Amino acid sequence: MEQLHFTVSEEEKGSRIDKVASSKEESYSRSQVQEWLKEGRVLVNGRPVKANYKAAAGDEVTIDIPDPEELNIEAEDLQLDVYYEDEDVIVVNKPRGMVVHPAPGHTTGTLVNGLMYHCKDLSGINGVMRPGIVHRIDKDTSGLLMVAKNDLAHEKLVNQLVEKSVTRKYKAVVHGVIQHDFGTIDAPIGRDTKDRQKMGIVDHGKVAVTHFHVLERFTDFTLVECELETGRTHQIRVHMKYIGFPLAGDPKYGPRKTLDIDGQALHAGVLGFIHPRTNEYMEFEAAPPAEFTTLVDELRKKV
Known part of the structure; x- marks a missing residue:
């Protein structure tokens, strides 16, 4: 059984213990920590507490993490x-x-x-x-x-x-009309401080860089190609939202009023890497699926 131990900092005092504990590891969701609290796996200064316990600076916290x-x-x-x-x-x-x-x-x-x-x-x-x-x-x-x-x-x-030597290019449909033909988004990504189910731009996040260029502009949307320099969770979705052009259909990061599609309009179309045995560079390209192509065709008709 794995065990996680930490001391509550001055900045964390006054926060609920479930929030503090879930911020320690990206893989531990707040709901998962709450389950552990119910099971008595979270001890503060050697004693089990409830999820709404307000942490104090200097509290010694131990979590017994069950085997997967x-x-x-x-x-x-x-x-x-x-x-x-x-x-x-x-x-x-x-x-x-x-x-x-x-x-x-x-x-x-x-x-x-x-x-x-x-x-x-x-x-x-x-x-x-x-x-x-x-x-x-x-x-x-x-x-x-x-x-x-x-x-x-x-x-x-x-x-x-x-x-960062792997080529990864994505096609995406985003809200709004991007005026610049090319751009680079360099903003660190980590767990959203207000919603643990989301990622966000945070001061102490991991380095994240996305390059994009405009392929086609429509009345209220833009078709872009995004190339990843890093590969953070939800990177393109978070970065495009950050600059004001969230992905169409994105239920987590996009606006409520969006295109009637099932999930974000995002397709990983180009993948290139050096073969691990031959050391030769290989690159593959896959056309977007029919629903993506149909979406773009419909947007063209409205221009």
Whole structure:
């Protein structure tokens, strides 16, 4: 069993303990911490407390984090759209609406389920829940992902992501008409301080850089291509909102009055990397799905 220990700072005093505790690790949601509080796993100065306990500066907090639930991940024939495959790497075009990897309460229909059916050899670096998964895209984002078939390939591909040498270009439809043809957004991203279910631009967030250029302008919307220099959670969605042009259809970061589409209009269309064995640069391009193309056609008609 893992244990997390921290001391409440002067800046954190007066805040609810569930809020303070969930801010310590990105992977711990506030609702998860509240469950641990109910189970008596969160101790303040050696005693269990309730979620509404107001933290005091100097409080010593210990959280007994339960071992992750072992899930039996089943292989499923999901008819994956495989763009490339060899002994080291698979490049797959993930459809919109598909989750990348299983999680408690959501163990079927994910990309990992499909990969396990498609091939038996996937890297084990990320454990049984995320075999082969080097990077992710959101459920309602379509497009290209690279998957590692062995640990050596996994390490080399992850290193390329760290070194910012992977090419990742996305097409997106955003609210508003962007006047500049090109732009760069350099703003740090971390957990939103007011809503733990969101990411946001925060002072002590991780470095995040997105480059964009305008492909086409419509009456009230713009079609852009965004290229990631870094790969933070929800990066394009958060960055475009930050500069005043949130993604169309985005239920988390966009306006309530938006286009009638199911999720954000975002497609990972270009993926390029150095092959982990041959050291040759490879680049793949996938056209946006039909619903994305139809959306753009409809916007053109209204110009």
